[in-house]
Amino acid sequence: MTPAPTAPHSTPARVLWGAALGALTWPVDLFCAVLALLTARRRAPLAPVRAVVTLHRGRTVRFLDWSDGGAPVTSRRAAAYLALRVGMSSLSMLVLGLLAYGLFGVVVSLASWLFDVRLTVDAAFQGDGLSTSDVLVLVPIGSILLYLDLMGLFGVGLLDRWTAARWLAPSRSERLEAQVEELTVSRADLLSALDAERGRIERDLHDGVQQRAVALGLLVNRARRLSGPEAAGSLLLEQAGREAEQLVTDLRDVAWRVRPTTLDTHGLEPVLRQLVSHAAVPTVLDWDVPVRPPGEVETTVYYVVAETLTNVAKHSGADGARVSVSLDGPARAGDDRERQDAAVHVVISDDGVGGAVVRPGHGLAGLAGRVAAAGGTLALTSPAGGPTRVEVVLPCA
Amino acid sequence: MRVMLAEDSALLREGIRSLLTDEGHDVVAAYGTADELLSRLAAERPDVVVVDVRMPPTHTDEGVRAAVQIRERWPEVGILVLSQYVERQFAQVLLGDGARAVGYLLKDRVMGVDDFLDALDRVRSGGLVLDPDAVGQLFRDTTHRLEMLSEREREVLGLMAEGRTNAGIVRALFISTSAVEKHSNAIFDKLGLLAEDGYNRRVLAILRWLES
Numbered sequence: 001m002t003p004a005p006t007a008p009h010s011t012p013a014r015v016l017w018g019a020a021l022g023a024l025t026w027p028v029d030l031f032c033a034v035l036a037l038l039t040a041r042r043r044a045p046l047a048p049v050r051a052v053v054t055l056h057r058g059r060t061v062r063f064l065d066w067s068d069g070g071a072p073v074t075s076r077r078a079a080a081y082l083a084l085r086v087g088m089s090s091l092s093m094l095v096l097g098l099l100a101y102g103l104f105g106v107v108v109s110l111a112s113w114l115f116d117v118r119l120t121v122d123a124a125f126q127g128d129g130l131s132t133s134d135v136l137v138l139v140p141i142g143s144i145l146l147y148l149d150l151m152g153l154f155g156v157g158l159l160d161r162w163t164a165a166r167w168l169a170p171s172r173s174e175r176l177e178a179q180v181e182e183l184t185v186s187r188a189d190l191l192s193a194l195d196a197e198r199g200r201i202e203r204d205l206h207d208g209v210q211q212r213a214v215a216l217g218l219l220v221n222r223a224r225r226l227s228g229p230e231a232a233g234s235l236l237l238e239q240a241g242r243e244a245e246q247l248v249t250d251l252r253d254v255a256w257r258v259r260p261t262t263l264d265t266h267g268l269e270p271v272l273r274q275l276v277s278h279a280a281v282p283t284v285l286d287w288d289v290p291v292r293p294p295g296e297v298e299t300t301v302y303y304v305v306a307e308t309l310t311n312v313a314k315h316s317g318a319d320g321a322r323v324s325v326s327l328d329g330p331a332r333a334g335d336d337r338e339r340q341d342a343a344v345h346v347v348i349s350d351d352g353v354g355g356a357v358v359r360p361g362h363g364l365a366g367l368a369g370r371v372a373a374a375g376g377t378l379a380l381t382s383p384a385g386g387p388t389r390v391e392v393v394l395p396c397a
Numbered sequence: 398m399r400v401m402l403a404e405d406s407a408l409l410r411e412g413i414r415s416l417l418t419d420e421g422h423d424v425v426a427a428y429g430t431a432d433e434l435l436s437r438l439a440a441e442r443p444d445v446v447v448v449d450v451r452m453p454p455t456h457t458d459e460g461v462r463a464a465v466q467i468r469e470r471w472p473e474v475g476i477l478v479l480s481q482y483v484e485r486q487f488a489q490v491l492l493g494d495g496a497r498a499v500g501y502l503l504k505d506r507v508m509g510v511d512d513f514l515d516a517l518d519r520v521r522s523g524g525l526v527l528d529p530d531a532v533g534q535l536f537r538d539t540t541h542r543l544e545m546l547s548e549r550e551r552e553v554l555g556l557m558a559e560g561r562t563n564a565g566i567v568r569a570l571f572i573s574t575s576a577v578e579k580h581s582n583a584i585f586d587k588l589g590l591l592a593e594d595g596y597n598r599r600v601l602a603i604l605r606w607l608e609s
Contacts, residue, residue: 206451206481218412218507221509244508245508265458
């Protein structure tokens with residue numbers, strides 16, 4: 001879907017111009033309206049019909065302050081719109097005709113009046129020239145007529161805009177569909193941007209901070225070796241060395257939590273094994289995924305399992321948990337063409353107290369959002385007294 | 398000994414270089430990428446190379462791939478690979494069947510100076526070095542699988558771990574060659590290893606040793 005072109009802010013003068021321009025296309029409108037009515041049964045409008053509709057769309061956006069929703073134009077819509085357009089351009093022609101007539105009157109009156117007052121009278125012009133008192137009467141009347149005419153033109157512009165909005169704007173359901181599509185895309189974009197950002201942070205940690213920490217530890221230990229165990233402060237140096245080692249270990253854990261690089265090099269299985277082996281609650285992993293799923297699916301599964309195991313440790317009071325990851329669908333056969341029908345199936349269960357709910361702003365809600373953004377589903381069953389079971393299905397499209 | 402380095406962090410590169418120089422080793426060259434190291438290796442012919450796993454351009458497994466190439470083309474050069482994390486796949490690739498003069502260490506060991514220098518010596522003299530953490534992890538991964546083995550399969554695995562060939566196992570247990578093959582296939586199955594993926598027998602031996 002293309003974003004709607006933004007209309008320049010409309011002023012009355014713009015609307016007048018727009019309505020006036022709308023009058024100029026009268027013959028084209030008439031021709032195309034007939035054409036469109038004759039071909040209304042076709043699915044797509046003919047090229048000239050489409051061209052003239054596009055022209056009017058542009059004009060309506062530019063002069064009449066209409067936001068084009070970019071809805072596709074069907075033959076029927078084009079026929080209805082152009083039929084109305086013919087009426088509309090006839091109206092604006094009429095109004096413009098009146099305006100032209102009025103202006104002609106003004107020119108004649110002014111000439112007569114000025115002629116009478118300022119110039120010598122020619123013999124051919126024997127009629128009474130306009131006196132100043134006549135002009136004083138005519139000016140308000142003329143102004144009112146001019147005002148009414150301009151209001152008429154303005155009205156035609158508004159009518160024009162209404163017609164476009166009625167026949168060329170997307171229907172409510174089309175609008176909602178487009179909006180949903182847009183939101184889905186932007187959510188997925190947001191998530192992939194987030195993952196990319198995590199990757200960058202991990203890289204920065206690895207390339208900068210971690211290397212520096214290792215270099216520091218190396219320096220301390222070299223100093224220890226050079227000064228020997230009897231030197232003053234050797235005890236402190238030894239402590240410093242131990243601290244540096246701890247620092248490196250902590251940094252490594254943090255970087256791994258930010259984004260496990262193993263995901264990129266070896267895929268999901270080793271990462272999940274590591275997660276499971278470090279889980280606070282004893283956890284078993286059943287792995288049955290014969291082909292590697294796409295990267296974003298792997299990433300999503302990783303965060304689902306990591307987050308859920310954290311929840312298990314925090315809230316469940318469970319003695320044990322189980323993570324099962326399997327592949328459903330034809331990709332099992334390793335047939336790449338069938339891959340889009342395959343789905344990764346993740347079940348995480350624990351024997352804890354249950355009572356888990358998806359509350360907005362909490363971990364599970366975030367997970368559900370992440371899974372939905374990847375086009376998958378998350379189901380939670382957690383009766384009071386347990387067991388709790390989180391089931392996620394992610395398509396490998 | 399003559400050492401070549403490939404490590405993308407300049408700070409650490411200099412640190413390791415100074416450490417080795419302090420110890421009286423000759424650091425002939427230190428580079429920031431695996432490609433530079435590979436291109437100069439033939440000319441310099443070091444005793445040992447030390448490579449980091451993650452280096453430009455992709456920051457994934459450049460060091461491991463370089464190590465595999467070096468092992469194929471210059472088998473006499475010892476290789477010590479430094480890794481940020483223990484990754485079992487890397488350990489398997491590096492210490493696969495027939496490996497010699499290879500080490501796989503966590504980067505932290507560099508700080509411990511002694512461990513690092515010791516590993517370097519062992520690699521140079523043709524030994525294999527596997528980081529204690531990696532051993533622990535391999536052990537954790539495999540320990541619950543070991544419980545699934547039958548008594549006979551355990552015996553066969555024990556003999557394998559001692560480095561015996563199938564023929565040797567046949568002689569030790571008085572069973573047929575086909576029975577040994579059947580058992581070893583069952584073992585590989587249960588341990589989740591492919592018989593042909595070159596899983597290192599020595600690693601198995603370590604597991605056995607830890608288990609006992």
